[in-house]
Amino acid sequence: MKKTKILFPFLFSLLLVVSGCSKDDDEVVDGTDDITGGEEPEETPNDPEALDLSQYSSGQKVMMQTFYWDVEPRFEWWNNLSDKVEGWADAGIDRIWLPVATKGQSGGYSMGYDPSDYFDFGEYDQHGTVPTRFGTREELENLISKSHDLGLEVIADIVLNHNSGGGLEYNPYREKETYTLFNEENGNASGMFNRNYEHFHPNDVSQSDEGDLFFSEQDVDHDVPYVQDWLWKNENSVAKYYKNEMGFDGWRFDYVKGFGTWVIEDWMNEVGGFAVGENFDGNADVLVDWVDATGVSAFDFAAFYKMEEAFDRFDDLNYLDGNTLRKVNPDKAVTFVANHDTEKDENEDNRIATENKMKAYAYILTHDGYPTIFYSDYENEAFNEEIKQLIEIHNSLAIGDVEVLHVDNDEYIMKREGNAENPGLILYISTGNSTKRRNVQTNWNNVTLLDYSGNSTYTPTSDENGMVTIEAPANGYSIYSITK
Numbered sequence: 001m002k003k004t005k006i007l008f009p010f011l012f013s014l015l016l017v018v019s020g021c022s023k024d025d026d027e028v029v030d031g032t033d034d035i036t037g038g039e040e041p042e043e044t045p046n047d048p049e050a051l052d053l054s055q056y057s058s059g060q061k062v063m064m065q066t067f068y069w070d071v072e073p074r075f076e077w078w079n080n081l082s083d084k085v086e087g088w089a090d091a092g093i094d095r096i097w098l099p100v101a102t103k104g105q106s107g108g109y110s111m112g113y114d115p116s117d118y119f120d121f122g123e124y125d126q127h128g129t130v131p132t133r134f135g136t137r138e139e140l141e142n143l144i145s146k147s148h149d150l151g152l153e154v155i156a157d158i159v160l161n162h163n164s165g166g167g168l169e170y171n172p173y174r175e176k177e178t179y180t181l182f183n184e185e186n187g188n189a190s191g192m193f194n195r196n197y198e199h200f201h202p203n204d205v206s207q208s209d210e211g212d213l214f215f216s217e218q219d220v221d222h223d224v225p226y227v228q229d230w231l232w233k234n235e236n237s238v239a240k241y242y243k244n245e246m247g248f249d250g251w252r253f254d255y256v257k258g259f260g261t262w263v264i265e266d267w268m269n270e271v272g273g274f275a276v277g278e279n280f281d282g283n284a285d286v287l288v289d290w291v292d293a294t295g296v297s298a299f300d301f302a303a304f305y306k307m308e309e310a311f312d313r314f315d316d317l318n319y320l321d322g323n324t325l326r327k328v329n330p331d332k333a334v335t336f337v338a339n340h341d342t343e344k345d346e347n348e349d350n351r352i353a354t355e356n357k358m359k360a361y362a363y364i365l366t367h368d369g370y371p372t373i374f375y376s377d378y379e380n381e382a383f384n385e386e387i388k389q390l391i392e393i394h395n396s397l398a399i400g401d402v403e404v405l406h407v408d409n410d411e412y413i414m415k416r417e418g419n420a421e422n423p424g425l426i427l428y429i430s431t432g433n434s435t436k437r438r439n440v441q442t443n444w445n446n447v448t449l450l451d452y453s454g455n456s457t458y459t460p461t462s463d464e465n466g467m468v469t470i471e472a473p474a475n476g477y478s479i480y481s482i483t484k
Contacts, residue, residue: 105165161258250274
């Protein structure tokens with residue numbers, strides 16, 4: 001990383017225009033630190049020259065979720081992704097999270113969350129199809145190989161809580177027939193990890209585990225040694241086969257509320273790699289406890305819901321400063337704006353509105369935590385270039401401690417401290433109806449600033465103490481850093 005030299009050392013006279021600190025017609029506060037639109041921005045004497053962001057590194061990139069619910073076209077998804085991974089790598093992606101790659105009960109219509117055969121990657125004729133919804137094993141292997149050639153890690157989606165699609169058998173523990181017979185003739189054509197009622201709850205080993213919300217009669221019992229052997233311990237276990245034979249680099253664990261944290265620990269001790277758990281809970285304390293117990297990352301649902309509350313439900317940016325996994329343990333927080341579940345949820349409180357998504361992406365791509373981009377958002381022509389710019393900012397300038405400089409119901413300003421070789425950045429989000437300006441304290445003395453998001457053309461200069469007035473467009477955001 002290169003050191004930055006300041007080429008425009010002069011003072012900038014601050015505009016002092018009295019305005020309100022919340023919605024545009026609210027009560028007036030100290031006019032020296034809240035400056036709103038109404039006057040033309042003062043221009044700098046010379047056009048400032050932007051930093052070459054390719055010369056800076058935040059030390060982290062971003063992950064791409066490569067699917068949405070019920071992807072189309074069926075049987076062509078692995079090929080579709082193979083056509084896109086080069087562009088994603090160029091944009092600054094370093095991991096791709098694939099959908100569940102093996103055969104589910106719904107066959108060619110399955111998104112994989114009804115797992116039947118853990119070793120059928122689209123090569124056995126069962127559940128009405130040979131390929132999975134996403135394609136054949138050969139096409140998957142080609143995708144993984146191409147991704148590796150581009151420097152991308154490939155993350156497997158792993159469903160350990162429940163199974164579906166087995167044959168009927170009499171289950172003495174439930175005193176009725178259950179769909180718990182998995183063998184070559186019944187939902188497990190690979191013949192690997194055959195199962196019966198002894199491998200599901202209840203049995204003579206245990207009655208239940210942490211959760212049986214899905215397919216309770218096919219709730220996998222991880223206390224059974226045979227199940228442990230086939231899922232992660234044996235050399236041909238699911239974990240080791242996926243890593244050593246298929247080439248997966250890491251894991252996204254589905255519905256981790258359904259089983260004990262020790263399962264994740266044991267799996268990771270066997271195969272390692274990057275891992276993130278889906279603990280679908282907006283309570284930051286729940287996420288922190290789970291991360292501490294497992295030692296792996298979790299999707300930061302607390303941050304997701306704080307963004308939804310701030311931008312949608314309550315229209316109050318104070319919620320952005322609420323408690324999240326990111327604030328407590330950013331190294332284990334995987335942040336996101338949307339995923340396959342939230343986007344199909346009919347409850348509007350469980351998704352972020354389209355018109356607010358880019359402010360949310362600006363939030364996760366400037367704060368700490370490991371951001372995830374949702375396929376449908378990235379592929380949306382209205383968002384694509386803006387997301388790529390945010391990824392570039394994230395991968396270059398989003399480094400250093402996080403400090404919230406100001407927050408009220410329609411303004412949020414956050415600073416990344418940077419370090420000796422990287423200037424960091426300042427994010428300014430506004431949901432007001434007109435251009436906002438605010439005087440803030442920076443680490444940058446006598447230097448001209450630029451909005452690297454391109455949303456504002458205002459280029460202020462800090463004074464000798466680092467004070468400067470920055471600007472956010474109406475109902476938008478800006479991301480300031482220094483110029484050459």
